[in-house]
Amino acid sequence: MAEDDEDRADALFHALADRTRRDILRRVLAGEHSVSALAAGYEMSFAAVQKHVAVLERAGLLTKRRNGREQLASGDVAAVRSVGSMLTELEQVWRGRIARIDELIATEEEH
């Protein structure tokens, strides 16, 4: 691994070593959230949540943009996902569909 990659890995692991930050990341990977909406979900101050968001941002896992007075955070999916993990994720989606077809077919047979 190159030095830069090692630095990036350090930042990633540091960012993900905290439970609240992992939780924030899960939420922003699912869609854009304002920092104040994120903060409302935790028993800590807005400033503390802001710090967590900043750590995730420095690790390249999250991007922020301003919208009027709001700060909106979204997960940088590309930073977290590789082709391998995306195929795995897609596989889960397809498995879900297959399971639902199976259920649909099975419920009819009972009628």
Place this chain on the structure above:
Amino acid sequence: MPVTDVSHDMDTRTLTIVAEFAAPLQRVWQVYADPRQLERVWGPPTYPATFVDHDLRPGGRVTYYMTSPEGEKFAGYWEIVTVDEPTGFTFDDGFAHEDFTPNSDLPVSHNEYRFVAFDGGTRATYVGTYASADALQKVLDMGIVEGATGSINQIDGLLAT
């Protein structure tokens, strides 16, 4: 689970999944031929799919949208390439604007679905090919991620490497 085999080809960004259903070939075909059945299986309960146009013939179009828990709609379309009832069909799957016109800024994936009578039931083989990592990501971003499991798995994967 009726899934019997899965393979990922990283180089071609192709996902192949094989499943066996305890139902005759014609019954499995019906799931795809009937839009009301298709929408019961296409999206998870959290992201229900609504099929609008459904012309399962070569050159035909199928349009649908998925609705997120927040009420956001993600529209998609299929352009049907070949149809061999009841043994399969091939189609291109793309993103659409709200009026279902194709959104050409976003990637299209190629899909091949094959069904064969097997052991008293039906074996289905699904193959999806994505042109780029970006294409894969867009498909996942469309809101087809089942709950937040995908994101959680990614993080767990990161922590495990």
